Amino acid sequence: MKRERLDKVLANMGIGTRKEVKQLVKQGLIEVDGVTATDPGMHVIPEQQEILVDGEPLHYKRYVxxxxxxxxxxxxxxxxxxxxxxxxxxxxxxxxxxxxxxxxxxxxxxxxxxxxxxxxxxxxxxxKKKVDKEYYARIAGRVTPEHADAFAKGVTLDDGYVTMPARLEILSSGEESEIKVTIMEGKFHQVKRMFAAFGLQVVYLKRLRMGTLLLDETLEPxxxxxxxxxxxxxxxxxx
Structure with missing residues (x-):
């Protein structure tokens, strides 16, 4: 595992700026493996060593x-x-x-x-990874199986770009239609522009999934x- 400067580790964990961390070290408030730190530039392995900040253990995470x-x-x-x-x-x-x-x-x-x-x-x-993204949308206008067929072949956008094939599932069709659409790209306003190519307007759009990651529906906006x-x-x- 990688050794890093103590002040950098603490700053990255939101303890304070490097200048503020140096003050904490100067005040004797930082311990590493039971020993009071005296050098903010000392190198530590945060995943392996016990670091205390004013007596509280630091639960280190390199990535969140x-x-x-x-x-x-x-x-x-x-x-x-x-x-x-x-x-x-x-x-x-x-x-x-x-x-x-x-x-x-x-x-x-x-x-x-x-x-x-x-x-x-x-x-x-x-x-290259082709990680798909699934959306729920409400569309002003009637969405038909013909639209689904067109999405499956790729849609030509307003700038001439042809999208990769997409899956369009029609949940309801009428003056306002409900659909789910799965795309494998992330072009600017892509879903809106795909429907706009057929004269249809997206009035509500919500992403439900990215790859294997599903939106936790217990999370409020x-x-x-x-x-x-x-x-x-x-x-x-x-x-």
Whole structure:
């Protein structure tokens, strides 16, 4: 396992800035394996060594994985000058360290994964992995089996791009239709643009699944939880 500077480990865990950590060391409030630390630059193996901060044990995590039920009106970004972002909904000690895996439009709800594991994030978003995403949507207008056939062949978007084949399941069809759609890409406004190609408008959109990861329906919009070991292991198998 990798050795890291003590002040870096504590800063990454949200204990404080490196400058603040140095003050804690100076005050004798940091212990490593029962010995008071005197050098904030000392190297430690946080997964193996016991680190106490003012008598409280540090539960070290190199990576974190949060499932968020994204509410409407929130931006899928780490910062934005005008809108609340998805990281603003997380604990402050992690908000500055994680990033959303992919994006949901500002008015789109549902499953969003946030992590500081760049390798997993890259793999899940790689077109080569073909990790599928399932959405529930309400559509203004009648969705027909002909639309489902067209989705299965790939839809030409407004910029000429032809999407990969997608699965369209019609739950109800009428003046407002209910559908589920599964895509393997993440083009800008893709689901909305696919329906727009047929003169149909998406009036509500919610992501239900990403690969093997299902939205926990007990999470209210804006709520989050960490992934279970089983959920994380299943995601890693995809990559």
């Amino acid at each position: 994985y949060f499932m968020l039920n994204k509410p409407p009106g929130v931006i899928s970004a780490t910062e934005d000058p005008r809108h609340e972002t998805v990281v603003d909904l997380l604990p402050p000690e992690w908000a500055a360290k994680v990033h959303p895996v992919g994006r949901l439009d500002i008015d789109t709800e549902g499953l969003l994964l946030l992590t500081n594991d760049g390798q997993l994030s890259h793999s899940l978003l790689s077109p 804006g709520e989050y939880r960490e992934l279970t070991d089983e959920e994380l292991a299943s995601l890693r198998k995809l990559t």
